[in-house]
Amino acid sequence: MNDLSNATPELAAEHGLTAEEFARAVEILGRTPNLTELGIFSVMWSEHCSYKSSKKWLRTLPTEAPWVICGPGENAGVIDIGEGLAAIFKMESHNHPSYIEPFQGAATGVGGILRDVFTMGARPVANLNALRFGAPDHPKTRHLVSGVVAGIGGYGNCIGVPTVGGECTFHNSYDGNILVNAMTVGIAPTDRIFYAEAAGVGNPVIYVGSKTGRDGIHGATMASAEFDDQSEEKRPTVQVGDPFTEKLLLEACLELMATDAIVAIQDMGAAGLTSSSFEMASRGGMGIDLDLDHVPMRETGMSAYELMLSESQERMLIVLKAGREDDARAIFEKWELDFAVIGRLTESGRMVLKMGGETVADLPVAPLADSAPEYDRPHRPSPAQPQIAATDVAPSVGVKEALVTLIGSPDLCSKRWIWEQYDHMVMADTVVRPGGDAAIVRIHDSNRALAVTTDCTPRYVAADPVEGGKQAVAECWRNLTATGAKPKAITDCLNFGSPEREDVMGQFVGAVSGIGEAARALEFPIVSGNVSFYNETNGKAVQPTPAIGGVGLIEDLSRLARIGIDQPGLTLLLIGKTEGQLGASIYLREIAGREDGAPPPVDLATERQVGDFVRDLIETGKVRICHDVSDGGIAVAVAEMILAGSVGVTMSVPETADHGWWFGEDQARYIVAVDNKTAMKIEADAKSGGIATMQIGVSGGKALNLGPEGELPVNTLRDAAEGWLPAYMDA
Amino acid sequence: MGSQPAMVWHRDTALPNVDLIAVPGGFSYGDYLRSGAMAAHSPIMREVVRSAERGVAVLGICNGFQILTEAGLLPGVLMRNKNLRFVCRDVFLRVENADTVFSNRYSAGQVIRIPVAHHDGNYFIDEEGRAQLEGEGRVAFRYCDTAGAADDRSNPNGSLSNIAGILDPTRRILGMMPHPERLSDPTLGGDDGRALFDSMISALS
Numbered sequence: 001m002n003d004l005s006n007a008t009p010e011l012a013a014e015h016g017l018t019a020e021e022f023a024r025a026v027e028i029l030g031r032t033p034n035l036t037e038l039g040i041f042s043v044m045w046s047e048h049c050s051y052k053s054s055k056k057w058l059r060t061l062p063t064e065a066p067w068v069i070c071g072p073g074e075n076a077g078v079i080d081i082g083e084g085l086a087a088i089f090k091m092e093s094h095n096h097p098s099y100i101e102p103f104q105g106a107a108t109g110v111g112g113i114l115r116d117v118f119t120m121g122a123r124p125v126a127n128l129n130a131l132r133f134g135a136p137d138h139p140k141t142r143h144l145v146s147g148v149v150a151g152i153g154g155y156g157n158c159i160g161v162p163t164v165g166g167e168c169t170f171h172n173s174y175d176g177n178i179l180v181n182a183m184t185v186g187i188a189p190t191d192r193i194f195y196a197e198a199a200g201v202g203n204p205v206i207y208v209g210s211k212t213g214r215d216g217i218h219g220a221t222m223a224s225a226e227f228d229d230q231s232e233e234k235r236p237t238v239q240v241g242d243p244f245t246e247k248l249l250l251e252a253c254l255e256l257m258a259t260d261a262i263v264a265i266q267d268m269g270a271a272g273l274t275s276s277s278f279e280m281a282s283r284g285g286m287g288i289d290l291d292l293d294h295v296p297m298r299e300t301g302m303s304a305y306e307l308m309l310s311e312s313q314e315r316m317l318i319v320l321k322a323g324r325e326d327d328a329r330a331i332f333e334k335w336e337l338d339f340a341v342i343g344r345l346t347e348s349g350r351m352v353l354k355m356g357g358e359t360v361a362d363l364p365v366a367p368l369a370d371s372a373p374e375y376d377r378p379h380r381p382s383p384a385q386p387q388i389a390a391t392d393v394a395p396s397v398g399v400k401e402a403l404v405t406l407i408g409s410p411d412l413c414s415k416r417w418i419w420e421q422y423d424h425m426v427m428a429d430t431v432v433r434p435g436g437d438a439a440i441v442r443i444h445d446s447n448r449a450l451a452v453t454t455d456c457t458p459r460y461v462a463a464d465p466v467e468g469g470k471q472a473v474a475e476c477w478r479n480l481t482a483t484g485a486k487p488k489a490i491t492d493c494l495n496f497g498s499p500e501r502e503d504v505m506g507q508f509v510g511a512v513s514g515i516g517e518a519a520r521a522l523e524f525p526i527v528s529g530n531v532s533f534y535n536e537t538n539g540k541a542v543q544p545t546p547a548i549g550g551v552g553l554i555e556d557l558s559r560l561a562r563i564g565i566d567q568p569g570l571t572l573l574l575i576g577k578t579e580g581q582l583g584a585s586i587y588l589r590e591i592a593g594r595e596d597g598a599p600p601p602v603d604l605a606t607e608r609q610v611g612d613f614v615r616d617l618i619e620t621g622k623v624r625i626c627h628d629v630s631d632g633g634i635a636v637a638v639a640e641m642i643l644a645g646s647v648g649v650t651m652s653v654p655e656t657a658d659h660g661w662w663f664g665e666d667q668a669r670y671i672v673a674v675d676n677k678t679a680m681k682i683e684a685d686a687k688s689g690g691i692a693t694m695q696i697g698v699s700g701g702k703a704l705n706l707g708p709e710g711e712l713p714v715n716t717l718r719d720a721a722e723g724w725l726p727a728y729m730d731a
Numbered sequence: 732m733g734s735q736p737a738m739v740w741h742r743d744t745a746l747p748n749v750d751l752i753a754v755p756g757g758f759s760y761g762d763y764l765r766s767g768a769m770a771a772h773s774p775i776m777r778e779v780v781r782s783a784e785r786g787v788a789v790l791g792i793c794n795g796f797q798i799l800t801e802a803g804l805l806p807g808v809l810m811r812n813k814n815l816r817f818v819c820r821d822v823f824l825r826v827e828n829a830d831t832v833f834s835n836r837y838s839a840g841q842v843i844r845i846p847v848a849h850h851d852g853n854y855f856i857d858e859e860g861r862a863q864l865e866g867e868g869r870v871a872f873r874y875c876d877t878a879g880a881a882d883d884r885s886n887p888n889g890s891l892s893n894i895a896g897i898l899d900p901t902r903r904i905l906g907m908m909p910h911p912e913r914l915s916d917p918t919l920g921g922d923d924g925r926a927l928f929d930s931m932i933s934a935l936s
Binding site for chain 2: 150153154157158159160242243244245247419420421422423424425426428429430431433442557
């Protein structure tokens with residue numbers, strides 16, 4: 001068997017191609033592909049690269065708004081943030097590699113998403129991540145948390161981009177398949193945005209960055225299959241990251257981008273040289289000739305197949321204007337990076353690969369791209385769940401005890417142990433650090449800022465994919481709003497089980513429809529994203545987890561809100577209506593031991609009305625302390641506000657307040673802390689707009705006084721919130 | 732702040748005429764061998780050492796402190812943090828010596844809040860060296876609690892005697908792990924670090 005041997009149907013199956021897909025490949029070529037060509041077909045048509053099961057549904061998502069400069073399809077999404085600047089961002093999964101080799105899997109996930117953003121001309125200004133681990137008592141969980149966190153920190157800290165936010169939750173559905181989603185946000189001048197569309201016959205194709213080794217071969221194929229007990233044997237497919245080289249690559253690329261030498265640029269991510277060269281040629285309708293002998297190699301004896309499929313990190317492919325090679329070479333040599341002219345653009349419409357003087361692959365670009373398989377897979381809607389009210393759940397413990405349990409539970413406890421391992425301040429623009437509703441990063445040398453967050457409540461999506469999809473978008477929008485930011489656009493990372501199963505495909509279809517509905521209603525378009533299917537082990541799928549990463553804009557840094565209550569005598573005002581929805585709530589799971597029921601419904605018109613009202617209060621300087629109400633309801637929200645500011649609160653609650661009132665997760669609610677006069681004014685304004693409000697407490701003292709339910713010293717709350725994760729990790 | 736910095740490249744072999752050389756934080760050469768070990772051998776470092784010997788003030792922050800110890804401009808070593816994890820958070824420092832070009836705008840014993848962000852900030856020196864640092868007033872800053880007590884709880888990395896920053900015998904070279912530049916702007920949550928820069932400007936320009 002060598003690179004030029006003819007492929008067989010069995011070999012195609014080993015590469016993850018179905019019999020029909022292999023037949024189509026033969027038809028396109030007019031002959032049987034050789035091994036190298038089969039490798040290229042297999043990665044280009046993998047679920048990871050081709051979106052063959054999801055494309056039909058992704059097309060339904062809203063992707064446009066007047067401020068969107070570039071929607072999905074490029075390396076990352078681009079929005080206009082005014083004053084000649086654009087925000088460029090995307091979120092991507094690195095789930096399977098992170099389960100197999102947590103440190104390198106997570107690290108290279110960060111490295112990959114950073115490249116997606118700076119390849120478009122942006123300097124990265126913030127990293128975020130959304131992490132889902134298995135049950136804390138699963139034997140692998142502690143090791144995975146430790147490795148993933150060290151890997152994310154190891155990469156982001158070294159390259160010098162602050163990791164400012166994210167989320168981390170635990171559930172046994174992730175026992176055999178954790179989720180590691182990484183997001184990067186960058187800023188570029190609007191007139192210096194770079195795309196991956198090849199143009200200009202004869203223009204040179206340049207390889208820069210690290211050398212190519214045998215690591216990561218078939219990573220994209222691995223990401224497109226479910227796991228089983230043998231999955232750990234796939235460790236050699238996990239790449240190894242080198243963040244310092246990426247730092248050099250970032251600076252060298254930005255330096256070259258300041259010239260006008262670049263025609264197109266794309267990072268070598270999943271499927272490495274294959275997808276970067278193929279996609280650039282395909283987008284520009286060009287042919288491309290590559291001489292693989294010129295590819296910088298880390299080891300001798302590498303085959304064409306290995307060179308094309310390697311996922312070695314920290315590499316970029318650039319189409320330069322002819323004649324600018326020496327200018328570019330000087331920059332990359334200054335930064336001590338490899339630089340090689342490896343090919344030219346042609347008008348043949350074909351990708352022709354040569355090695356050792358022989359043609360090792362010859363593929364038509366457009367037919368291969370255009371005939372990528374697309375499936376309308378059978379899907380079955382999830383069965384509807386009943387609404388659950390407080391009267392359906394007998395409270396086994398009092399409010400005080402339940403609150404201490406919840407605030408110290410794995411999902412709601414402080415994640416300080418994690419984010420203190422991330423440099424969240426490097427570059428000195430982090431205005432609001434991790435731990436609030438959204439992180440706030442100043443736009444350098446200005447009085448404006450971006451607010452950034454990632455959100456998803458998988459238990460809601462599991463219970464009702466449509467409502468759960470809506471809620472993920474709404475919560476992201478609300479978290480940005482609660483800081484005073486104007487939500488601008490989102491990126492999504494859709495993590496699901498196998499699309500070949502009707503129930504999972506039904507979850508996907510439902511969630512996408514919910515996400516689309518919410519994004520339309522909130523004018524919060526999806527500008528980039530990633531689909532990760534096959535998140536299951538031995539036939540057990542993860543909870544459907546469509547993580548939503550949001551970016552908002554703060555026009556005046558003197559008008560923003562934080563969550564901490566930092567002075568006594570303030571009135572706590574709840575804005576939004578409370579019904580006491582306990583279905584699929586964290587209270588139901590952690591206190592009652594049940595995971596059933598319908599999630600709280602999301603009324604998007606109300607969501608928007610209440611959010612716009614609250615944002616206006618912050619923008620006009622009336623409110624500087626605000627927190628949204630989400631997991632764990634009012635009780636947990638107030639506790640978090642106390643912990644962030646260290647001043648206690650005496651609650652004044654309705655006589656009818658039951659555990660549904662305290663812990664229900666009704667949507668579209670915020671708590672603000674303001675002086676009493678302002679509170680009365682806000683209440684009057686809200687009333688005239690038809691928005692429900694209620695005074696629920698007054699700040700002061702060193703305790704959370706729950707009225708008839710008793711009192712909790714702030715230190716008791718703090719010990720509960722801060723205690724769990726360090727104790728768990730040190731056990 | 733009214734003073735123009737000049738950047739130099741690591742392969743340069745000459746420095747412009749300056750009053751202060753700052754070696755900033757970061758991850759020089761990825762810190763893959765040992766933090767600061769490779770950078771200490773950069774061509775420009777020969778010139779930094781020569782300038783320091785001539786009396787030009789040198790400030791090393793974080794990776795810069797590590798580089799200065801590796802280059803032999805400051806004694807001791809910075810080992811991996813005691814708990815083996817990277818740590819990024821605000822800490823409190825007690826100003827031990829306010830009579831230097833770096834700290835004259837602070838007062839001795841003052842407690843300031845400054846962030847740390849490092850993996851290798853665990854300062855160590857042998858007993859003789861420690862006694863010398865202490866005896867000569869060359870401990871510049873010490874990790875402490877809000878009241879100024881330098882105890883184990885307030886030590887973020889296991890540093891010997893809670894040492895956060897040290898001076899050379901001439902007190903013209905300061906190395907410190909905490910990042911004063913990160914809390915020099917109220918928008919970022921505090922400006923306790925600003926006085927360090929004000930000190931240098933008033934003493935050196």
